[in-house]
Amino acid sequence: MTVARKTISERLAQLEAQRKTLQIRLGKQERAIDTRRKVLIGALVLHRLEHDHDVQIGGGLAAWLRSELPKFLTRDGDRDLFDDLLEPRPHDPSLGNIGNGSAV
Secondary structure, three states, rough: OOOOOOOOOHHHHHHHHHHHHHHHHHHHHHHHHHHHHHHHHHOOOOOHHHHOOOHHHHHHHHHHHHHHHHHEEEEEEEEHHHHHHHHOOOOOOOOOOOOOOOOO
C-alpha cells in the first residue's frame, strides 16, 4: 500500500486555505474585543451620567455629549436611541435618569 504524497502546489493551497480561515477567525476576535470595549465605555459613561451628582463630571459630560453626539450619530434610528440624553434639562445638570438604569 502506497500513500499518495501531496504535491507542493496542493500543500500550498491547503496552507493558504488554513491561513484564510485563521485570518477570518482573527477578524472576528478583533471585532468582538472592539465591541466589548465600546459596551464597557458606554456603560461607564451612562453610569456617570446617572449617578454622579458632581456638576463638573455629570453636567459637564452631559453637555459635552449633547454637543458631540449629534455630529457623531448619522442615522435617525441611532439618534432616537439618545433622545433622552440629547434633550437639554436645565433643572438637572447631572441628567439623573438616563437610560433604563442598567449601567454597570
